[in-house]
Amino acid sequence: MPELPEVETVRRGLAEHIIGKKFKDIEVRHHRATSPKSIAALTSLKGARVVEVSRRGKFLWLNLDRPEVLVGHLGMSGQLLIQPKSAADERHLRVRIDLGKHELRFIDQRTFGWLSVEESKGGFPTCVQRIAPDPFDAEFNLAETISRFAKKKTEIKRALLDQSVMSGVGNIYADEALWRSKIHPETRTENMRSTKIQNLIESATEVMSQALKVGGTSFDDLYVNVNGESGYFERFLAVYGQEGEGCLRCGGQIRRITFANRSSHFCPKCQPTPRAKRNH
């Protein structure tokens, strides 16, 4: 559920609250919250101190005063909350880390999220090595990113969701970026000029940047920042979840289609169905 703006909102909140704090105790309350192997690895971080909170795409990690890093992914429904010790346990509380006066809690209804302990090479944890830079990354290179999109042989929406091409974009911001660039989600990447790909990358960057300014998108309390507060970007969504509504640009009726096992929302009038590629 959380995409780059939501994960970055969480990262900033964590950085504010836990840098310099020590893990006094670690309790794993659900077997799926870590891989079976890393339950022991996770509890072995007792005594570690947090040095820095980092992110690439939707992956978050805590650098510690030891070589290993604590990596986290929120999946579809994960939350990381800073709570007073006295706060009642949340229904889907999966991991509790005692920081002294407060606790860092990992809460996750659908259990697609996880925490794990990993080695770090070149500044990135093992599982993040295959994740491409996101548009806000110091290592982000526009030309290389365009080139990776151009090499794909698939629909553009699938490529936008492929975290090894460019990271950070999920289903909401993919639909919003495609709408802003007037591109139909099923357009074949083979049929897109690099200027159009660049335009799409810029739209994705712009929409995620605007969402970040208001703390991300929350439809319900399944996504909140570390203080439990919701983001406000839902008010600004042009197509996501707007099936049947009028397009803000042309008044056309927003449609929802299903492909790649997910919903795609778009305006059929300003994002027309792509013409099949001609064979000569």
Next chain:
DNA sequence: ACTAGCACCTGATCGC
């Protein structure tokens, strides 16, 4: 090497 499809979960909502 690459892509498509589905599995992994819990819970809310909608139509019958």
Next chain:
DNA sequence: TGCGATCAGGTGCTAG
């Protein structure tokens, strides 16, 4: 009221 189908912000494995 109940029950099945469908939907939900993501990733990872595997068959082809």
